[in-house]
Amino acid sequence: MTIASDAARAVMERALSRSAEALSRFLGDRVLRPSYVTLTTHRLAELPILWGRAEMPIAGVVLEVRGDLEGFLLLIVPQEDCAGFLQSLMGGPCDDEELAESALGEMGNVVCSAFLNELADTYAMRINPSPPAVVCDMVGALLETLAAALAMEKRSELPVVRAQLAGNGQGSSAYLLWIPGRGDLERLEALS
Amino acid sequence: MNVVLGLGEHRVGRAAEEKWIMYGLGSCIGLILCDPVNRVSAAAHMVLPKQVSGNDDQPAKYVETAVPFLLEEMAKLGAERRYIYAQAAGGAQMLNLASLGDIGARNAEATRAALQKHGIPLVAERIGGREGRTLCWDLRTGQATVRRVGSPDEVITPRQYWYGEVRVDGPRVDR
Numbered sequence: 001m002t003i004a005s006d007a008a009r010a011v012m013e014r015a016l017s018r019s020a021e022a023l024s025r026f027l028g029d030r031v032l033r034p035s036y037v038t039l040t041t042h043r044l045a046e047l048p049i050l051w052g053r054a055e056m057p058i059a060g061v062v063l064e065v066r067g068d069l070e071g072f073l074l075l076i077v078p079q080e081d082c083a084g085f086l087q088s089l090m091g092g093p094c095d096d097e098e099l100a101e102s103a104l105g106e107m108g109n110v111v112c113s114a115f116l117n118e119l120a121d122t123y124a125m126r127i128n129p130s131p132p133a134v135v136c137d138m139v140g141a142l143l144e145t146l147a148a149a150l151a152m153e154k155r156s157e158l159p160v161v162r163a164q165l166a167g168n169g170q171g172s173s174a175y176l177l178w179i180p181g182r183g184d185l186e187r188l189e190a191l192s
Numbered sequence: 193m194n195v196v197l198g199l200g201e202h203r204v205g206r207a208a209e210e211k212w213i214m215y216g217l218g219s220c221i222g223l224i225l226c227d228p229v230n231r232v233s234a235a236a237h238m239v240l241p242k243q244v245s246g247n248d249d250q251p252a253k254y255v256e257t258a259v260p261f262l263l264e265e266m267a268k269l270g271a272e273r274r275y276i277y278a279q280a281a282g283g284a285q286m287l288n289l290a291s292l293g294d295i296g297a298r299n300a301e302a303t304r305a306a307l308q309k310h311g312i313p314l315v316a317e318r319i320g321g322r323e324g325r326t327l328c329w330d331l332r333t334g335q336a337t338v339r340r341v342g343s344p345d346e347v348i349t350p351r352q353y354w355y356g357e358v359r360v361d362g363p364r365v366d367r
Contacts, residue, residue, distance in 0.1 A: 045199040054216035140216020141324020
C-alpha cells in the first residue's frame with residue numbers, strides 16, 4: 001500500500017525531514033536524510049513482528065497522539081545502536097541506565113514533536129502528544145502492548161507509517177513509526 | 193519443531209516433538225494448560241480480558257473465552273479435568289501511559305479468576321512487572337521456560353510436574 005496522494009506523501013516527507021533536522025540539532029551531529037517514507041497496512045496480529053524478530057532488544061520512546069490526530073508515535077532504536085546515539089548525546093560512553101533512558105526519552109520527544117509539529121502547521125491542527133514513555137526491552141513486547149490497546153478500540157487492520165533516520169557518526173539508525181488513529185490518514189489526504 | 197503462537201492464536205495437541213513459543217509477551221498473557229497423565233496440552237496467546245466486539249472468531253484472544261475453549265478442546269483429545277494444571281507468563285505493564293491503564297494487570301486478574309472458576313491450579317507464573325517475556329512449552333519434557341532480555345532462560349515448571357517424574361497411565365507418544 002502506498003500513500004495515495006502525492007501531496008500527503010510530500011507532507012509526510014517534510015515531517016520526517018523536520019524530525020531529522022531536530023535530531024541533528026539535538027545530537028550536535030548531522031543526521032542523514034530520512035529514508036523514503038513507507039505506509040503499509042497490517043493485521044493487528046502482525047504488529048508485534050513488524051521488525052521480524054519479536055525478541056530484538058530495543059529502546060523505544062512512545063508518545064500517544066491526541067487532539068485532531070490520534071494513535072501512537074514511536075522512535076525505536078535497536079539496542080546495538082543506542083550506544084552510538086548516547087555517545088553523541090553525552091559526549092562519551094554512558095553507564096548510568098537511568099540517565100541513558102532519560103536521554104533517549106528526550107531524544108524521542110524531540111524527534112516525535114518535530115514530526116507532529118510539521119503536520120500541525122501544515123494542516124492547522126491541534127495535536128497534543130502525551131509525555132514520552134521509554135521502554136528498553138523486546139520490540140515485540142512493546143508493539144504487542146500497543147496492539148492490545150488498539151484491540152480495545154476494536155481495530156483489526158492498521159496503517160503504519162515508517163521511516164529510518166540514519167545517524168552519520170556511529171552508523172546508528174533510529175526508526176520513526178506512526179500508527180495513526182482511525183481515519184487520520186484519510187483526513188490528511190482529504191486536506192492535502 | 194517450533195510452533196509460534198501469535199496474538200490471539202492457540203494450539204491443542206499431544207505431539208511430543210513440538211515446542212510451542214509465544215515471543216515477546218508484553219501485556220498479553222501466554223497460558224499453558226497441561227494434562228500430564230494423558231499428555232494433552234493446550235496454549236493460548238491471550239490479548240484482552242474479555243471480548244470487545246461481538247463477531248470475533250478467535251476465542252483464544254480473550255481470557256474469558258480462551259480458558260473454557262481450551263478445556264473443551266483438550267477434552268476432545270482425551271484430557272481429564274482432574275489432572276489439568278496451568279502455567280502462565282506475561283501481563284506486564286510495559287508502558288506508563290495514563291490512557292492505556294494497566295491492561296497487563298487486568299489480563300492477569302482475569303486469568304487467575306478464569307482458572308479458579310474452572311478449578312484449574314496455576315502451578316507456575318511469571319506475571320506482572322515491566323518486562324517483556326518469551327514463553328516456551330516443550331511437549332517432550334513438560335517444561336515451560338521464560339526468557340527475558342539480558343537473562344538466561346528460566347524453567348518455571350516446578351520439578352514435580354516435569355514429565356520425567358510423573359507417572360504416565362495414558363497412551364504415550366514419546367519417541
